[in-house]
Amino acid sequence: MSKQILINDLDKAGIDTLAGYKAHGGYTAIEKALKMKPEEIVEEVKKSGIRGRGGAGFPMGMKWSFIAKPPGVPRYLVCNADESEPGTFKDRYLMEKKPHILIEGMIISSFALGANTSYVYIRGEMMYVFHILEKAIQEAYDAGYLGKNILGSGYDLDLHVHCGAGAYICGEETGLIESLEGKRGNPRIKPPFPAVVGLYGCPTVVNNVESLANVAWIVNNSGDEYAKIGIGKSTGTKLISASGHINKPGVYEIELGVPVEEFIYSDDYCGGIRNGKKLKAVVAGGSSVPILPAELILKTAKGEPRLMSYESLSEGGFQTGTMLGSGGFIVMDEDTSIVKNLWNFTRFYHHESCGQCSPCREGTGWMEKILHKFLEGRATMADIDLLWDIQGKIEGKTICPLGEAAAWPVAAAIRHFRSEFEEYVKKGKYMTDVKHYYRINKLQEA
Amino acid sequence: MQQDPSASKYSGKKHVRFSDDALALAEKIMKRYPDKRQKSAILPILHIAQAEFNGWLSVEVMDYVATLLKIQPVEVYEVASFYSMFNLKPVGKCVIEVCRTGPCWLMGAEDLVKFIEKKLGIKEGQTTPDGMFTLKTVECLASCGTAPMMQIGEKYHENLTFEKCDTILDEYKNKGEDVSHWRKERIKHHTDIHQ
Numbered sequence: 113m114s115k116q117i118l119i120n121d122l123d124k125a126g127i128d129t130l131a132g133y134k135a136h137g138g139y140t141a142i143e144k145a146l147k148m149k150p151e152e153i154v155e156e157v158k159k160s161g162i163r164g165r166g167g168a169g170f171p172m173g174m175k176w177s178f179i180a181k182p183p184g185v186p187r188y189l190v191c192n193a194d195e196s197e198p199g200t201f202k203d204r205y206l207m208e209k210k211p212h213i214l215i216e217g218m219i220i221s222s223f224a225l226g227a228n229t230s231y232v233y234i235r236g237e238m239m240y241v242f243h244i245l246e247k248a249i250q251e252a253y254d255a256g257y258l259g260k261n262i263l264g265s266g267y268d269l270d271l272h273v274h275c276g277a278g279a280y281i282c283g284e285e286t287g288l289i290e291s292l293e294g295k296r297g298n299p300r301i302k303p304p305f306p307a308v309v310g311l312y313g314c315p316t317v318v319n320n321v322e323s324l325a326n327v328a329w330i331v332n333n334s335g336d337e338y339a340k341i342g343i344g345k346s347t348g349t350k351l352i353s354a355s356g357h358i359n360k361p362g363v364y365e366i367e368l369g370v371p372v373e374e375f376i377y378s379d380d381y382c383g384g385i386r387n388g389k390k391l392k393a394v395v396a397g398g399s400s401v402p403i404l405p406a407e408l409i410l411k412t413a414k415g416e417p418r419l420m421s422y423e424s425l426s427e428g429g430f431q432t433g434t435m436l437g438s439g440g441f442i443v444m445d446e447d448t449s450i451v452k453n454l455w456n457f458t459r460f461y462h463h464e465s466c467g468q469c470s471p472c473r474e475g476t477g478w479m480e481k482i483l484h485k486f487l488e489g490r491a492t493m494a495d496i497d498l499l500w501d502i503q504g505k506i507e508g509k510t511i512c513p514l515g516e517a518a519a520w521p522v523a524a525a526i527r528h529f530r531s532e533f534e535e536y537v538k539k540g541k542y543m544t545d546v547k548h549y550y551r552i553n554k555l556q557e558a
Numbered sequence: 559m560q561q562d563p564s565a566s567k568y569s570g571k572k573h574v575r576f577s578d579d580a581l582a583l584a585e586k587i588m589k590r591y592p593d594k595r596q597k598s599a600i601l602p603i604l605h606i607a608q609a610e611f612n613g614w615l616s617v618e619v620m621d622y623v624a625t626l627l628k629i630q631p632v633e634v635y636e637v638a639s640f641y642s643m644f645n646l647k648p649v650g651k652c653v654i655e656v657c658r659t660g661p662c663w664l665m666g667a668e669d670l671v672k673f674i675e676k677k678l679g680i681k682e683g684q685t686t687p688d689g690m691f692t693l694k695t696v697e698c699l700a701s702c703g704t705a706p707m708m709q710i711g712e713k714y715h716e717n718l719t720f721e722k723c724d725t726i727l728d729e730y731k732n733k734g735e736d737v738s739h740w741r742k743e744r745i746k747h748h749t750d751i752h753q
């Protein structure tokens with residue numbers, strides 16, 4: 113097993129409570145941080161090289177250094193706990209098992225950014241985790257880690273948890289801010305970026321749960337120590353949510369740089385493909401990233417072993433590579449229908465498009481309909497080209513990246529699995545009768 | 559927004575009102591946002607409203623929430639109709655939300671939906687004639703590693719098989735009261751957040 117710093121102690125009794133978290137080294141970083149200058153904390157985070165864990169992978173320290181500081185204007189830190197990218201379930205796991213690691217990280221981060229009020233925006237479906245966080249925040253208030261004059265430092269912070277109500281687009285940071293202001297979650301046109309005009313028009317930093325959870329460790333051990341973990345520019349560890357046709361689905365904390373092959377087949381991680389089947393394809397970073405066939409996920413086009421890191425996964429660009437994204441690692445066995453899976457994802461993006469931009473609103477709907485034609489055995493060869501054409505007309509022409517998130521999977525599926533689309537066209541209705549997924553039990557016929 | 563006013567259980571009732579506990583909680587939540595930004599509290603308060611009023615939001619309930627937040631009713635309607643967790647039509651006491659997205663589909667979500675449809679004798683989107691169950695399909699609930707799964711109220715039911723699903727639904731059948739995302743007990747005994 114490689115180095116773990118986030119979920120290494122989940123087996124410790126009471127780690128979900130303030131007392132238990134403290135007994136295992138929790139809340140020590142706060143004492144240290146409050147004696148530092150805010151700029152020094154930002155500097156440590158910069159040195160750590162940590163990149164945002166929400167999907168885009170933007171360097172966290174750099175994002176923090178962009179925050180505007182107009183005098184007399186409040187600043188906000190908002191934690192993105194919307195986690196709705198299909199295939200991603202690490203933030204829920206972390207918040208449920210160890211809520212205080214997020215709270216401690218947020219207190220330090222708020223101090224570094226000069227925020228006196230911060231919010232955790234958690235998706236409404238995770239209501240039980242909302243209440244876990246509320247309880248944990250209360251414990252932190254009672255222990256003097258939140259509220260006025262924290263640990264006698266003169267620093268005040270209020271931390272609140274806020275719940276969404278079912279909308280993938282509220283994970284996009286400006287959609288999230290709109291939603292937190294009590295509106296529909298329509299993303300904003302950027303610039304201005306939230307670091308200048310964010311929540312309530314004030315400078316705001318939005319960071320993912322996992323990003324913020326790393327901050328206490330960085331303060332305790334220094335940015336340089338953090339940068340020693342991982343490989344190259346992919347510093348640190350990453351929580352990977354592994355799902356699909358594997359023997360051991362679940363959340364794994366890996367040191368960035370573990371070979372993909374080891375991650376899929378080692379008993380320390382996914383434990384191989386279930387039922388002795390062969391690997392067909394992997395969506396490595398949540399549903400939005402390009403799908404790769406087995407040969408390209410295990411090895412790059414150059415024939416080098418592919419690693420679980422930002423650089424290695426994107427090696428070869430979109431022609432032969434993909435992205436680490438949010439770390440939602442979805443594994444498909446040899447019996448999986450790529451076309452049907454794609455239809456399902458496209459239906460998802462159509463459903464979740466907020467509707468502001470025509471290419472996204474209409475394009476996702478068209479792609480869903482055309483893909484459905486394949487499933488019904490009504491598609492023609494020209495439909496493959498039409499799909500290709502539509503996805504190309506969405507990319508780069510929308511307000512937020514949901515458009516791309518919908519287009520990329522379509523492009524990649526056609527790029528790598530064109531023959532399967534052709535098979536659907538040639539065999540027509542026959543394909544609709546084949547079951548393309550793992551059967552949970554046999555359906556009894558009436 | 560589609561709503562049949564005649565279907566509203568509150569049509570004709572002039573005074574839709576939160577219970578005292580819910581009102582106290584709503585006021586506490588509003589204080590979490592800066593002055594004049596109480597509209598921010600709309601999503602949590604609509605969740606509480608669904609828990610208070612049979613799992614759905616009638617026009618009367620939304621109007622009431624507008625008065626609580628001191629905003630225009632249309633500001634509540636436009637928000638309520640945007641988010642998938644809000645029901646704008648009456649629902650059963652117990653809403654079954656089955657995840658249908660990619661990773662769950664890979665693990666048999668399609669079979670699971672069919673199984674529930676058959677067991678309850680309804681189609682997705684419908685409510686059983688006795689008003690007990692409504693079946694909804696929803697998008698990825700961040701539980702893909704324990705697929706297939708469904709949510710009922712705040713609870714996640716994971717790693718489902720037909721057998722497990724069968725037992726779970728039978729248990730809910732005997733529940734007398736509504737099962738809501740924001741559990742009723744949590745309205746009564748909520749954490750006393752500082753402010």
Ligand SMILES: Cc1cc2nc3c(=O)[nH]c(=O)nc-3n(C[C@H](O)[C@H](O)[C@H](O)COP(=O)(O)O)c2cc1C
Pocket residue numbers: 163164165166167168169170172192193194195196197280281282283284285286318319320321323324512513514517
């Ligand atoms: C459609 C869409 C959905 C997103 N969903 C999430 C999400 O659920 N959680 C998250 O942390 N980031 C999500 N993001 C990324 C956020 O916009 C943002 O980049 C991130 O929260 C920044 O935090 P980080 O730098 O710590 O990763 C999403 C982006 C898009 C375009």
Ligand code: SF4
Pocket residue numbers: 281298299464465466467468469470472473510511512513514515
């Ligand atoms: S790209 Fe899609 S989701 Fe994003 S703002 Fe435009 S319509 Fe909305």
Ligand code: FES
Pocket residue numbers: 198199200657658659660661662663697698699700701702705707
């Ligand atoms: S796909 Fe069902 S929980 Fe993620």
